[in-house]
């Protein structure tokens with residue numbers, strides 16, 4: 001008999017962190033998730049930040065870093081809640097492989113290895129909203145103007161201003177009913193799949209947008225390392241206090 005999965009079944013929280021990327025945009029010798037900030041790799045910061053909000057974490061790791069990561073995990077608290085899965089050649093392959101280990105009828109988030117600053121409130125809200133509607137993603141409103149830039153080349157149209165209020169920047173963790181995103185990841189890869197929602201969109205339209213905080217940056221380029229170091233060395237309370245002081249200064 002076919003198993004019927006209800007909305008209320010989606011309570012267990014899985015999280016996949018694809019960590020097989022090479023990080024060419026950072027221009028460092030190591031992939032960006034293995035750069036150290038405050039004595040720990042960015043990946044370790046991300047795992048430590050996400051563990052309290054999830055039941056199981058699956059790290060998609062390439063064979064080159066397998067032993068090092070396994071060793072780092074052994075020394076972490078709650079190591080039994082983390083498992084490794086072999087990374088593929090692309091992010092899409094890595095997520096597809098890791099999804100094989102996730103049971104149906106659960107919630108599964110997919111989160112960038114280089115986003116260690118997702119807030120507790122936003123992560124919880126993404127899992128809660130995904131449980132309710134099927135999928136949820138943190139997004140940020142734009143505070144700068146936006147232009148549409150058509151393809152270059154002969155006969156190209158000029159660039160155009162667009163209405164920024166209709167657009168959102170898309171962040172992670174992106175959370176789904178596991179059976180839905182597993183089904184979506186059965187599709188062949190397309191270039192338009194820049195994140196997991198774009199894979200999900202092909203089959204489903206139920207997706208909640210959760211307002212994100214600006215701090216949940218993806219550490220991609222060298223200048224973002226400064227921000228990351230600052231965010232890691234000050235607590236949220238300290239930053240709020242400083243902001244209040246600056247706002248009230250004359």
Ligand SMILES: C[C@](O)(CO)[C@H](O)COP(=O)(O)O
Pocket residue numbers: 091112170171172194195196218
């Ligand atoms: C998933 C993502 O962070 C959403 O904004 C983004 O698409 C990842 O991009 P990358 O080029 O794979 O780092």
